Amino acid sequence: MQYISPTTVDEAVHALSSATGACRILAGGTDLLVQMRAGMKRPDTLLDIKRIDALHQITAEDGGWRIGAAVSGAEMGEHAALVSDWPGVVEAVNLIGSTQIQGRATMAGNLCNASPAADSVPALVAANAVARVVGPHGQRDVAVLDIPSGPGKTTLEPGEFVASTYLPARGARSADAYLRFIPRTEMDIAVVGAAVSLTLDADGICTAARVALGAVAPKVLLVEAAARALIGSRLDAPALDALAEACSAAAKPIADKRGTVEFRTQVAGVLARRATLIAQTRAGGPA
Amino acid sequence: MALDNKTDAGKRQFKIVGTRPLRPDGVDKVTGRARFGADMSAPGMLVGAVLRSPHPHAQIRSIDTTRARALPGVHAVVTRADFPTVDDAAIADILDNCMAGDKALYDGHAVAAVAAASGAVARHALELIAVDYAPLPFVTDVDAAMKPDAPALHPSRADETVPPGLSANVMARHQFGHGDIEAGLAAADRVLERSYRTEATHQGYIEPHACLASVGPDGKADLWCCTQGQYMVRNTCAAILGMEQGSLRVTPSEIGGGFGGKTTVFLEPVALLLSKKAGRPVKMVMSRDEVFRASGPTASTSIDVRIGMTKDGRITAGFAELRYQGGAYPGSPVDMGSMSAFAPYDLEHVKTIGWDVVTNRPKQAAYRAPGAPMAAFAVESAIDELARGFGLDPLEVRLKNAAREGTRASYGPTFPAIGLEATLRAAKDHPHWSAPLGPNQGRGVACGFWFNFGGDTCVSLNITPDGTVTVSEGNPDIGGSRASMSMMAAEELGIPYEKVRTIIADTGSLGQNDVTDGSRVTFAVGLATIEAARAAKREMCKRAAQVWGIDADAVIWEDGAVRPVSPNAGKHPPMTLAEIAAIASNTGGPIAGHCEVNAEGAGVSFGTHIADTEVDPETGAVKILRYTVLQDAGKAVHPDYVEGQFQGGAVQGIGWALNEEYIYGDDGRLQNAGFLDYRIPVASDLPMIDTVILEIPNPGHPYGVRGVGETPIVPPLAAVANAVSHATGVRLTHLPISPPRLLAAIRAK
Known part of the structure; x- marks a missing residue:
């Protein structure tokens, strides 16, 4: 097995294009190294992107934030301005693993590992985040929603990797929230995840919303019917009921060792409702 | 010579027992100095690895190890064919669990093992072993396994307690109790009938099984391993491999949890055989995946309960039928579940029937009060439901029915003073x-109950020339026994706790000791430690009397020193333990006390x-x-x-x-x-x-x-x-x- 650790994005793209056999990108390694140890993945080449300075930056850009693919969860959690704009995205990232894992794990890695239960991905989709993909044919921007294509699979072409993720500018009275259900309080994987991002007007009426669910389908779900249930409402009980119903209706989970179809379907609505109320409070609450 | 009265435990004033001194293993554990099973190594050591069945039940038609043996760096490959034949049924089951014979009986069952120059070579070698499996129908659920047409793991192995006509997976039937259940139930205001299920759990010890085996060309062998009982490991491995117990010395490592799960062997006989074949030391460490798939979780259960209660909360009769699957071999703890189910209660009419069932799961091992928690779940749930149904305080109902001194226990004996x-x-x-x-x-x-146990125990206590004390015991310290033994020795000898160091001896240093199980160690090893200290005190009394030129009956041990029993015996200043130790060489030689006992009275x-x-x-x-x-x-x-x-x-x-x-x-x-x-x-x-x-x-x-x-x-x-x-x-x-x-x-x- 070959280990490469380039120091620029161009070098990394070149190395990736010229590598033979199976090549994996190593960022935090908190999924990849575990999978290798378990014998599930046996790459011929490991391309470590952690020595690329540009990928370690959290940068203000057009009012939003660009987060490099090598930025750890702990670094995001310590970035006050980012937390202020996107508390839901950061809380989702910070839920991954333990304190030790947070020092290594990256949001881009969580996205590209393509687990249907990834915590950060519903929050990124609710935030309408965009991944910057680099590869032999240059760079392209892709909605985070379109990166995973199924369990363990992405739409990335051979030779491509995610270099950064962009979170758009935040307006007034806007906020997001992410909740997941786990049987324990820590050290676990989402049985259901729900993210809500919304904007309120001065009267407390919801003017914009995006709702996304994790762990209830082969990939993250953007539930537009749930968002429609919120938009135009004061997030009152009927709106929240409609939201919960839309989420449960959209959920198409499997039954496995972590939960039944009925449980995931039901809890998807419960969590979406609770996340909405948290986001509402963060956005300044009712008028 | 007079020693402390043995029967005054209730009134005795203790100086050290009952205090909270620093634990002797604490610094080593927090600094990483403590050596656990996987920390052992030896020059020229090889790494062992196990190939495991992916099938829950399969005939093993053949195993071809040719390509694995040809791989550079591979020093030995073993399959069941390399092990001797074992006659004793219980030992044969342990061997079969360590290395499958004709059949793989569960997902994770060992079928072959290699010893190689590195872990990577060993893992590669496992991939080169070709096993020809013929998958068989399987069953993992206890109730399904009891159906007459269920896939049978061991046709014709049921013991004589099992009535004819049942599934071949039913291995044994147990029955306990007294009185007349139907008469008791008839006297109740309500009879509750409920069925309960519990799933199999694992002890969840953090340290995986690990060992290092070294077999010499003369057949003498050493084994270092993480275990709850080095003597059990020695005796079991010797029986499996046809060795004499005296030619295998087992040294236990520090232990990172066991909870009963380390009261048997998994890797140890395999490592010994690999070492013998390779002529080199072999180390084996289970992965967490292997620990879950192939060590010994506890039973899953299915239990039916019938309990009658009067509306004022008196239990008129208790009946339970318990079905425990203990994995692929006989021996689930259903007997102990059946004995303990109603043990907290004073019942005129009580009966339990237990069924021991095999399934295509790993062979269960002991797990902390084996069999009792599941039985208590069923009985205590039913009592609670009855009590609340009558609007009674569930605690009062338990008090009303509580077993006391003199109660005839549901499993037979009459209780002495109990708490x-x-x-x-x-x-x-x-x-x-x-x-x-x-x-x-x-x-x-x-409420809950456990029997507790005593068993074979040896302790050797030595007085060093400078008056410090070393205690050797034969039971791995899981729950603080080094501290407890040091405390009891210090209490008995009247010296500070810090003057006593307790170590866990290898199998060559003491006689037979039962496993650290049955909550036995503080009781049994403590008893032996106290007796060993008393023996040393008797010897010290003799030495002092000899120095003073008076009769040994004319001295007494008090506050860590020998004193004349009365002024009539002469005016001698007290002689301390340290003073006696310092002159021991001149008064007859080194001073020690020891105790070998099968401790009763737990x-x-x-x-x-x-x-x-x-x-x-x-x-x-x-x-x-x-x-x-x-x-x-x-x-x-x-x-x-x-x-x-x-x-x-x-x-x-x-x-x-x-x-x-x-x-x-x-x-x-x-x-x-x-x-x-x-x-x-x-x-x-x-x-x-x-x-x-x-x-x-x-x-x-x-x-x-x-x-x-x-x-x-x-x-x-x-x-x-x-x-x-x-x-x-x-x-x-x-x-x-x-x-x-x-x-x-x-x-x-």
Whole structure:
């Protein structure tokens, strides 16, 4: 097995294009190294992107934030301005693993590992985040929603990797929230995840919303019917009921060792409702 | 010469016993100096690895190891064909579990092993071994395995207790009790009939099984391993490999948890055979996946209960039929479940029937009070349901029926002085029992019992020339025994705790010792330590008397020194242990005391637990808000460790009640062989577990000690289930009460 650790994005793209056999990108390694140890993945080449300075930056850009693919969860959690704009995205990232894992794990890695239960991905989709993909044919921007294509699979072409993720500018009275259900309080994987991002007007009426669910389908779900249930409402009980119903209706989970179809379907609505109320409070609450 | 009275345990004033000195293993464990099983290494050492069956049940047609043996760096390959034939049925089962014979009996069953120059070469070699399997129908569920047409693991192995016509997977039938059940039930105002299920759980010790074996060309062998019993390892490996016990020396490592799971062997005979074949030391360490798939979890169970109660809370009769699957070999702990199910109660009419069943799962091993927690879950749930149904206080109902001194136990004997009633009264008086509850919160109570054990024990106590003391015992220290033995030796000798160092000896240094199990060590090894100290004191009295030129009967041991028994014996200043030690060479040679005993008189132990839970009615999540353990310890030698045992047992029981379970797929394979999806509680899942130590002295021990390690895991399954029932109004009869299961029950209400 070959280990490469380039120091620029161009070098990394070149190395990736010229590598033979199976090549994996190593960022935090908190999924990849575990999978290798378990014998599930046996790459011929490991391309470590952690020595690329540009990928370690959290940068203000057009009012939003660009987060490099090598930025750890702990670094995001310590970035006050980012937390202020996107508390839901950061809380989702910070839920991954333990304190030790947070020092290594990256949001881009969580996205590209393509687990249907990834915590950060519903929050990124609710935030309408965009991944910057680099590869032999240059760079392209892709909605985070379109990166995973199924369990363990992405739409990335051979030779491509995610270099950064962009979170758009935040307006007034806007906020997001992410909740997941786990049987324990820590050290676990989402049985259901729900993210809500919304904007309120001065009267407390919801003017914009995006709702996304994790762990209830082969990939993250953007539930537009749930968002429609919120938009135009004061997030009152009927709106929240409609939201919960839309989420449960959209959920198409499997039954496995972590939960039944009925449980995931039901809890998807419960969590979406609770996340909405948290986001509402963060956005300044009712008028 | 007069020594302390053996029967005054209740009144005795202790100086060291009952205090909380620093634990002797603490610094080594927090600095990493302690050596666990995987920390052992030897020059020229090879790495061993095991090939395991992916099938839950399969005929092994052939195993071709040619390509593995040809791989550079591979020094030895073994299959079952390399092991001798074993006649003894129990040993043969252990061997078959360590290395499959004609059939692979469960997912993870070992079928071959290699020793190679590195782990990478060993793993590569495993891929080169070709096993020709013919998959067979399989069964992993206990009730399914009892159906007459179920796939049979071992045709014609049932013992004589099993009536004809049953499934071949039923290995044994047990029955206990007295009285007339039907007459008792007829006297009840209500008879409750319920069926309960519990899933298999794993002890969840953090340290995986690991060993280092070195067999010399002369056949003499050394083995270092992580175990609860080095003598058990020696005797079992010797029996499997056809060795003499004296030619195998086993040294136990520091142990990172066992809870019963390290009372048998898995890797050790394989490592010894690989080492013998390779002519080099061989080290083997299980991965976590291997620990889950191929060590010894406990039984899953299916239990039917019938209990009659009068409307004022008197239990008129108790009946339970218990079915335990213990994996692929006979020996599930259903016998102990059947004996302990009704042990806390004074019943005129009681009967239990236990069925030992085999399935295509790993061979169960002991797990802390083996068999009792599941039986207690069923019985304590039923009693709670009856009590609440009559509007009675569940604690009062238990008090009304509690076993006391003189009660004829459901499993036969008549109880001497026991502490159940004391724990119930302490629970009633505890502020926890009367604290207010909020919405979606509930409180549960349950009792538990464990037999405790004594057994073969050897202790050697040596007085060094400078007057310090070394104690050698033969039981790995899981629950603080080095501290407890040092304390009891220091108490007996009247010297400071810091002057005594206790070590765990290898099998060449002491006689036979039973395993660290049955909550036996503080009781039995403590008893032997006290007796060894008394022997040393007798010798020191003799030496002092000799120096003074008076009769040995004319001296007494008091406060760490020998004194003349009366002025008539002459005016001699007291001679301390250190003074006697300093001149030992001139008074007859080194001074030591030792004790070899099959310790009898281990007192039974009872506990009562109170649990408060809060249920999220929209998700089925259960939070443990408050938890109190009240248990009789006889005498708490080191109360920190006793409290630790109470808390640890409660936590393991909470995990069993809420989330822990072996999950098998439709393919018969274990779905959750890791700590991510086998969910033991993490620290943030738990409140501080409150403890109350009661001390009703055990008349069978010089200081009144009872074992405390196992009883605390018995009540929590029912205490938590009863609390959840109180919080939600639905009664869960199937553990674990995982969120999907509880939410479904709440929504079906």
